[in-house]
Every structure is written in structure tokens, then in C-alpha cells.
Amino acid sequence: ILSAEPDTQNIPSLNVVSPKSSDVLVNMSQKPEIVDKLALSLLTLRTIGESYMRANGPNNGNLLLPFLRNVICMYLEHPSSDVRREATITCCLLLLPFENGLKRGQNFNTLLDFNLGHVSTSLMEEVLQKLLRLAVSDLSPVVRLCVIRGLDSRYDPYLCQLNLLPPLFL
Numbered sequence: 787i788l789s790a791e792p793d794t795q796n797i798p799s800l801n802v803v804s805p806k807s808s809d810v811l812v813n814m815s816q817k818p819e820i821v822d823k824l825a826l827s828l829l830t831l832r833t834i835g836e837s838y839m840r841a842n843g844p845n846n847g848n849l850l851l852p853f854l855r856n857v858i859c860m861y862l863e864h865p866s867s868d869v870r871r872e873a874t875i876t877c878c879l880l881l882l883p884f885e886n887g888l889k890r891g892q893n894f895n896t897l898l899d900f901n902l903g904h905v906s907t908s909l910m911e912e913v914l915q916k917l918l919r920l921a922v923s924d925l926s927p928v929v930r931l932c933v934i935r936g937l938d939s940r941y942d943p944y945l946c947q948l949n950l951l952p953p954l955f956l
Contacts, residue, residue: 812860821866828861828872835880850880851909859916867926874920874929878936881913882944914944918953 813824835850854877861873921933937945944950 812864814864816865821868824861824864824866824869825872828858828869828876831858832872832876832879835876839880851906851913854880855909855913859913862916862920867924867929870920870924870926870929871932874917874932875936877913877917878933878938881910881917882940910944911947911949914941914950915953918950922954 813820815821838850858873858876858880861869862877864870864873917933917937921930921937924930924933
């Protein structure tokens with residue numbers, strides 16, 4: 787279901803070329819059994835990611851950013867709202883770990899103040915922009931609500947950045 791191998795059953799798919807020139811195949815089928823498997827696969831990936839973050843601590847959570855951008859975010863464009871909902875929840879939960887070490891009252895001027903590093907910052911901005919576009923323009927009210935609820939107070943310092951505001955004014 788989630789694979790880098792070409793699908794031999796002629797299921798509609800979206801090929802995405804990642805920065806390392808490897809193909810990621812996104813299964814775009816709307817068949818109910820495929821949609822159920824995709825949603826379950828995304829739920830499984832979210833669980834694995836949460837376990838990884840718990841085991842490795844919040845400072846290593848940004849190692850998942852390339853995977854979020856190159857694989858999970860591709861499912862934000864899936865025709866099924868169930869798949870988009872699971873991809874949205876997965877992105878919101880794994881983009882920032884819950885115990886991210888931010889202290890209340892800290893003043894941050896840029897995303898770089900969060901010690902993410904330049905590459906991690908740009909990946910995070912890409913994923914956040916996609917989520918914000920989805921929050922404004924998705925056809926499913928459930929998906930839009932999942933984005934709004936998923937971008938909780940942990941994201942406040944990130945969401946106030948000027949470069950993340952344009953998706954809100956589509």
C-alpha cells in the first residue's frame with residue numbers, strides 16, 4: 787500500500803520524485819478496501835513515529851521531517867477524505883513532539899530560534915504550509931477540523947511567522 791515500488795495492478799498513483807531521486811509511489815485509489823488499508827497504514831506509521839519519539843527523546847524528532855514531507859504529506863492530496871484525515875493527524879502529531887522543551891513565556895523571533903537547523907526549518911515550513919492550505923481549502927469539513935485541532939498551542943510560535951500566513955488568505 788505505502789511503497790516505493792511501482793504498482794502492477796494499474797491502480798491510479800502519483801509518482802513523486804524526492805530530493806535523492808528515488809521515486810515514492812502514492813496509491814491514489816478510491817476503492818473502499820484500498821482506502822481502508824491506506825488509512826490503517828498511515829495510523830501504523832503514526833504509531834511507529836510516536837514510539838520513535840518517545841524512545842529517542844524530543845530533540846531527535848526532527849529526523850522524521852524528511853519522511854513526513856516526502857511520504858506522509860503526499861497523502862494530503864489523496865481523493866479519499868479518510869486518507870487525508872489520517873495523513874493530517876499523522877503530520878500534526880509527528881511534526882512537533884509533545885515534550886518539545888519550549889518554555890512558557892519564551893520570546894522567539896524566527897523558527898531558527900528553536901534549534902531545528904536550517905534544513906529542518908525549511909522542511910517544517912513546507913509541511914506547515916501544506917497543512918494550512920488544507921485547513922482552508924479541503925472539501926471535507928472533518929479534514930479541515932483535524933488540521934485546526936492538530937495545530938494546537940505547541941505550534942503557536944511557528945504559526946505566527948509571516949511566511950506561514952499566505953496559505954490562510956487563499
